[in-house]
Amino acid sequence: MVDVPLGSIGAAPAAAVDDVELYHPHSWLTKYVFSQDAKIIAIQYSLTALSVGLIALVLSWLMRLQLGFPGVFSFIDANAYYQFITMHGMMMVVYVLTALFLGGFGNYLIPLMVGARDMVFPYVNMLSFWIYLLAVLILVASFFTPGGPTGAGWTLYPPQAIMSGTPGGQDWGIILMLVSLMVFIIGFTMGGLNYVVTVLQARARGMTLMRMPLTVWGIFTASFMALLAFPALFVGAVMMLFDRALGTSFFMPAIAEMGQPLERSGGSPLLFQHLFWFFGHPEVYIVALPAFGIVSDLISTHARRNIFGYRMMVWALLAIGALSFVVWAHHMYVSGMNPYFGFFFATTTLIIAIPTAIKVYNWVLTLWRGDIHLTVPMLFALAFIVTFLNGGLTGLFLGNVVVDVPLSDTMFVVAHFHMVMGVAPILVIFGAIYHWYPKVTGRMLNDALGKLHFWITFLGAYAIFFPMHYLGLMGVPRRYYEIGEMSFVPPSAHMLNAFITIVALIVGAIQLVFVFNLFWSLRHGRPSGGNPWRATTLEWQTPETPPPHGNWGRELPVVHRWAYDYSVPGAAEDFLPQNQPNAQARQGTSNE
Amino acid sequence: MSSILLFLSALLPIGMWWLLRQGVMSKPWLEQGVVEGLPGPPPTSAAKVGLGVFLAVIGSLFALFISAYAVRMQMPDWRDVPLPNILWLNSGMLLLSSIALQGARNAARDGDAMALKIGLLAAGVTALAFVSGQLLAWRQLTGNGYLLTSNSANAFFYVLTGIHGLHVLGGLAVLGRTTAAAWRGRLSERLKLSVELCAIYWHFLLVVWLILLSILAGWAGSFVEICRQLLT
Amino acid sequence: MAVALILVLITVGSVAFHLLSPWWWTPIASNWAYIDSTIIITFWITGAVFVAVVLFMAYCVYRFRHQPGRQAHYEPESRRLELWLTVVTGVGVAAMLAPGLFVWRQFITVPQDATDVEILGQQWQWSFRLPGPDGKLGVSDTRLISPDNPLGVSREDPAGQDDVIVEGGELRLPIGKPIKALLRSVDVIHDFYVPEMRAKMDLVPGQVSYIWFTPTRTGTFEILCAELCGVGHAQMRGTVVVQEQSDYQAWLQDQASRSFARLAPAAQ
Numbered sequence A: 001m002v003d004v005p006l007g008s009i010g011a012a013p014a015a016a017v018d019d020v021e022l023y024h025p026h027s028w029l030t031k032y033v034f035s036q037d038a039k040i041i042a043i044q045y046s047l048t049a050l051s052v053g054l055i056a057l058v059l060s061w062l063m064r065l066q067l068g069f070p071g072v073f074s075f076i077d078a079n080a081y082y083q084f085i086t087m088h089g090m091m092m093v094v095y096v097l098t099a100l101f102l103g104g105f106g107n108y109l110i111p112l113m114v115g116a117r118d119m120v121f122p123y124v125n126m127l128s129f130w131i132y133l134l135a136v137l138i139l140v141a142s143f144f145t146p147g148g149p150t151g152a153g154w155t156l157y158p159p160q161a162i163m164s165g166t167p168g169g170q171d172w173g174i175i176l177m178l179v180s181l182m183v184f185i186i187g188f189t190m191g192g193l194n195y196v197v198t199v200l201q202a203r204a205r206g207m208t209l210m211r212m213p214l215t216v217w218g219i220f221t222a223s224f225m226a227l228l229a230f231p232a233l234f235v236g237a238v239m240m241l242f243d244r245a246l247g248t249s250f251f252m253p254a255i256a257e258m259g260q261p262l263e264r265s266g267g268s269p270l271l272f273q274h275l276f277w278f279f280g281h282p283e284v285y286i287v288a289l290p291a292f293g294i295v296s297d298l299i300s301t302h303a304r305r306n307i308f309g310y311r312m313m314v315w316a317l318l319a320i321g322a323l324s325f326v327v328w329a330h331h332m333y334v335s336g337m338n339p340y341f342g343f344f345f346a347t348t349t350l351i352i353a354i355p356t357a358i359k360v361y362n363w364v365l366t367l368w369r370g371d372i373h374l375t376v377p378m379l380f381a382l383a384f385i386v387t388f389l390n391g392g393l394t395g396l397f398l399g400n401v402v403v404d405v406p407l408s409d410t411m412f413v414v415a416h417f418h419m420v421m422g423v424a425p426i427l428v429i430f431g432a433i434y435h436w437y438p439k440v441t442g443r444m445l446n447d448a449l450g451k452l453h454f455w456i457t458f459l460g461a462y463a464i465f466f467p468m469h470y471l472g473l474m475g476v477p478r479r480y481y482e483i484g485e486m487s488f489v490p491p492s493a494h495m496l497n498a499f500i501t502i503v504a505l506i507v508g509a510i511q512l513v514f515v516f517n518l519f520w521s522l523r524h525g526r527p528s529g530g531n532p533w534r535a536t537t538l539e540w541q542t543p544e545t546p547p548p549h550g551n552w553g554r555e556l557p558v559v560h561r562w563a564y565d566y567s568v569p570g571a572a573e574d575f576l577p578q579n580q581p582n583a584q585a586r587q588g589t590s591n592e
Numbered sequence B: 001m002s003s004i005l006l007f008l009s010a011l012l013p014i015g016m017w018w019l020l021r022q023g024v025m026s027k028p029w030l031e032q033g034v035v036e037g038l039p040g041p042p043p044t045s046a047a048k049v050g051l052g053v054f055l056a057v058i059g060s061l062f063a064l065f066i067s068a069y070a071v072r073m074q075m076p077d078w079r080d081v082p083l084p085n086i087l088w089l090n091s092g093m094l095l096l097s098s099i100a101l102q103g104a105r106n107a108a109r110d111g112d113a114m115a116l117k118i119g120l121l122a123a124g125v126t127a128l129a130f131v132s133g134q135l136l137a138w139r140q141l142t143g144n145g146y147l148l149t150s151n152s153a154n155a156f157f158y159v160l161t162g163i164h165g166l167h168v169l170g171g172l173a174v175l176g177r178t179t180a181a182a183w184r185g186r187l188s189e190r191l192k193l194s195v196e197l198c199a200i201y202w203h204f205l206l207v208v209w210l211i212l213l214s215i216l217a218g219w220a221g222s223f224v225e226i227c228r229q230l231l232t
Numbered sequence C: 001m002a003v004a005l006i007l008v009l010i011t012v013g014s015v016a017f018h019l020l021s022p023w024w025w026t027p028i029a030s031n032w033a034y035i036d037s038t039i040i041i042t043f044w045i046t047g048a049v050f051v052a053v054v055l056f057m058a059y060c061v062y063r064f065r066h067q068p069g070r071q072a073h074y075e076p077e078s079r080r081l082e083l084w085l086t087v088v089t090g091v092g093v094a095a096m097l098a099p100g101l102f103v104w105r106q107f108i109t110v111p112q113d114a115t116d117v118e119i120l121g122q123q124w125q126w127s128f129r130l131p132g133p134d135g136k137l138g139v140s141d142t143r144l145i146s147p148d149n150p151l152g153v154s155r156e157d158p159a160g161q162d163d164v165i166v167e168g169g170e171l172r173l174p175i176g177k178p179i180k181a182l183l184r185s186v187d188v189i190h191d192f193y194v195p196e197m198r199a200k201m202d203l204v205p206g207q208v209s210y211i212w213f214t215p216t217r218t219g220t221f222e223i224l225c226a227e228l229c230g231v232g233h234a235q236m237r238g239t240v241v242v243q244e245q246s247d248y249q250a251w252l253q254d255q256a257s258r259s260f261a262r263l264a265p266a267a268q
């Protein structure tokens, strides 16, 4: 029945508390502002990231207004449009999603889920947030400099990014963008070291790696990847900053600007693209892996069933993490690089689809023969599967080199990456917030508002991005300020564009309901108790909710089982918390 | 991009070995109770593990710079920089610094407070000498007309040595704090640990520097060329 | 119940949209029909997976929704099922990848008899250089660019003397002959994209990239720039006119004599 030697079941000595080791805040300022408590830092990260998200959302409205009703809004000229695109893209990818998943959820959940008191380097962790905030401020400051923010596209390709034909190229915009990214990377590295080392070092007694919830696995793997991938962006940013500010020729070949040759020679624009995508592709998974992990836990908890194929899920996460470092040039099929690379990168890219597909299968197989509670977090998780599946499948078009040729740099790409790394992870973030809000505040979010928010967001987002693929298939390029006259674009496509814009405005507006819900429920939400979802993982077993500083009171939890003992035959309840010793649970039942 | 891929493929087996040791193949649902058979969190201190991960990050940073160097070098406008002779002296200084710090580490382990202080001081002074020597090298180069903007080989020289120098300076700040602590207090476990961490970091930077030097001097290029000829 | 129904509706709606909506690719005008076939294969495979997975989900949501007394089934994993699914996925992926790589090989292998045509991008217009009667293009260099030599064509090279230069206008091509487009940029990265030709490639300053295709239909097609190149990106348009061989030759002769007259004084 059991093939691993068991320790003294239930009789494990309580882990001693080392009171001196704990950092204790002494004033309001050190408790809520310059706090070294991972939970406070998590909230600071999340609120900052959500605010940046609101800015990026407003920018997307403005872009959509221009695309849906070209020429109607005279204040959105081409300059402004490209600035909006760039800031929207960069903010969403780096300053919202990365920061929210790793800085927000990572900080809150890792220590609680592995049974630690806090991150291992709390002081560095605090610095990480403040440096992140500085990066955000530098980024936002570029809106107020002469020339405005950079309009180089979030990919910042040189030479275009540092030339005068691009908004901010010869002004402050691009400089502030590069500096902000460098600052962000430094701040992230500080945080990332914490997330990784806490998982390595601070797990509670009995918490073996394979007992960790997939959320922790996802954030852990993503943090590790981010630590190794962000330096590529750093290197690219340093070199571009030299090119822009000091006149070097790292990326600048001999070129002419407006008919006049410039004093540069020999640089390689493709080198930047390699560096950028060496970061950029793993970045996609840095956002996706935490989402994978979290959604696994949401589905398992709310379907009252263990995640199907846990081991396979872990291996798939690791395989995706490793493989994602050797697929970067699939973003460069039509970049003019050596075309023979296409064979290699198309193959690796399509191979990575296999572990990804396995994850999708295992999510739906977890629903099979489950006991599905259609709570708001569960709804978001289901919607994630639909949108992620859709976006993942269109990825097979773009990864398959020759199919990418007509589609790359069209609206098909825009639709694809919004589905897979925009909508899908955002749906997980919402689901996760509905799921863990009770732990953070002690109160439930309002259910009716939640369902309203869910349906409009999910169906709206799908209605925005699904039809958009077909604009791209038709041949409409991305990053077009206006379609204008294109002989092959029928008038009906303009109606489609207007429709998309209107839905985007509605979806954006409904987020206000969510923000309202966040604040309203803080006071008026139904008290939740410590474990409203009857979940097994450690964060729900804290003696107090919200957990105080130090998380566990005097005794650290001791872990007796994996994270997915739901509906175990013969158990009194349909869940067995991880820290529950044998107890009445499994007597006389077989494990198979 | 082969340097970075090489670097990552060196990390991969380490990761796999560690994961296997941690039991990624086991079936967790069959285990109940506090498992003693599998290793829990290892006894190494968190700070040391943290430093290890941090070194992986720095390694990745330099591997990427080297990748960029290797790509840019192929362009026809590339003109190699003649290395200033002072670099040899600087390398010697950095080597001495590492040796001194290793001495300090041993002294800390043996509880020899005097030797510890001397080791730390010597390491600090030689590292400072290294950094000043690098600055001199910059001055010589600019003096001889190898300006930042005149060729990308020059630009890479300044950027690579500059980034490496910044890492040495960062290390010096920590070393300064450690030295002050050694002067002030008794030989606590904490102090021993920080001396040890400094030493590891120093050795790592020495290795990085030697690799950078071999690349700037062109040895690495010839070495790769020889390997390629052997293979074909 | 409602949730399951909506999931079904999403599947049905997506498929219906795909089949019924008026938005689809433009009729092809080049030899790359293979690319279209690869896309169709991919649509079939991915479409089947999408429909299968979402409908399965809808069924689960309906069949296993919470009801009093229900208990979930406890089953940590099933090696057989997972292995089986992996293999099926692998086969599906291979079925898309293999034709893809096959066509890619053709895409990058230029036929021997292709005619060189130079396509040059600059902020924000297209220029073209066609080989004159000698069938060869002369060399060029960005450093030679000046107001009276906007493409930087070398005047020393005899092959360049009879080249036909078309600035900011339209590119004329003969039908049925393979064209190798040499792509060059004088300032930033642009991308030569003609939706009807299904071909697309970046123009990178400092290097020459290429694509090849054979026009198979006469007519006028739009050239779009598909790589962000500054504020004028969306306005960077041009036209390709595909003509019958005889019309094309007549036009070329006319152009060649004209540009020779223009270049002659400088060439002395």
Ligand code: HEM
Residues within 6 Å of the ligand: A060, A061, A063, A064, A067, A085, A086, A088, A089, A090, A092, A093, A097, A152, A153, A154, A155, A414, A418, A421, A422, A423, A426, A461, A464, A477, A478, A479, A480, A504, A507, A508
């Ligand atoms: C309802 C929400 C959103 C709407 C309506 C929206 C809309 C848009 C629009 C109109 C563009 C410009 C397309 C073009 O002309 O090329 C764009 C670009 C982009 N968006 Fe979004 N977006 C949304 C959410 C997100 C999210 C959540 C992400 C996070 C990954 C994201 C990431 C990006 C990126 C990376 C770009 C590309 C920027 C570039 O081309 O440089 N968006 N979005």
Ligand SMILES: [Cu+2]
Residues within 6 Å of the ligand: A280, A281, A284, A327, A328, A330, A331
């Ligand atoms: Cu990618």
Ligand SMILES: [Cu+2]
Residues within 6 Å of the ligand: C189, C190, C191, C225, C226, C227, C228, C229, C230, C232, C233, C234, C236
């Ligand atoms: Cu363009």
